[in-house]
Amino acid sequence: MPIAAPSRVVLCASLRLAPYRLEDRSPMSDETESEGLRERLAKQSEDTLGRLAEDLLANPIVSGAIARASEAREKATAAQEAAFDALNLPTAADIERLTRRVRSVSQRLEGIEDGIDRLDERLPAVAESSGIDRRLEAIEGQLAAITHELTALRRAMPDGNEQVPDHQERMKVSG
Numbered sequence: 583m584p585i586a587a588p589s590r591v592v593l594c595a596s597l598r599l600a601p602y603r604l605e606d607r608s609p610m611s612d613e614t615e616s617e618g619l620r621e622r623l624a625k626q627s628e629d630t631l632g633r634l635a636e637d638l639l640a641n642p643i644v645s646g647a648i649a650r651a652s653e654a655r656e657k658a659t660a661a662q663e664a665a666f667d668a669l670n671l672p673t674a675a676d677i678e679r680l681t682r683r684v685r686s687v688s689q690r691l692e693g694i695e696d697g698i699d700r701l702d703e704r705l706p707a708v709a710e711s712s713g714i715d716r717r718l719e720a721i722e723g724q725l726a727a728i729t730h731e732l733t734a735l736r737r738a739m740p741d742g743n744e745q746v747p748d749h750q751e752r753m754k755v756s757g
Contacts, residue, residue: 638644666673
């Protein structure tokens with residue numbers, strides 16, 4: 583008769599369960615149990631770290647060290663800015679400010695370019711619809727005719743070719 587292997591008994595204190603046999607456990611209960619254990623460990627770790635952080639912040643030595651480190655950082659930043667200013671070098675804040683300004687100017691310029699493009703598109707249509715070219719040619723023709731008539735009148739007048747004396751060229755207007 584074969585000798586039966588003694589069944590192993592496992593105690594799980596954290597689960598507060600009674601002893602059970604490994605053979606009685608299903609694979610599903612192992613996964614569920616490990617997930618529950620993982621969640622409990624994560625929660626306990628978070629709680630412990632939270633209490634530790636609270637205790638550290640409540641400690642006057644640690645909070646004083648944090649305050650001094652913050653002050654030292656501010657002083658170092660001020661010294662860095664002063665050194666950059668003395669060397670006439672821009673700081674990161676200066677470069678960021680300049681970048682924003684250039685971006686703003688670029689957007690404005692794009693708006694102006696769009697407006698000029700719209701004007702370029704409309705200008706030929708306006709010129710054609712109003713007949714500006716024909717009107718300008720007519721005005722030029724009339725000016726040429728008037729100039730021709732004035733020249734003819736000057737020649738027809740006695741002493742028409744004579745120059746006007748300087749003192750008569752301009753009249754002084756009292757105001």
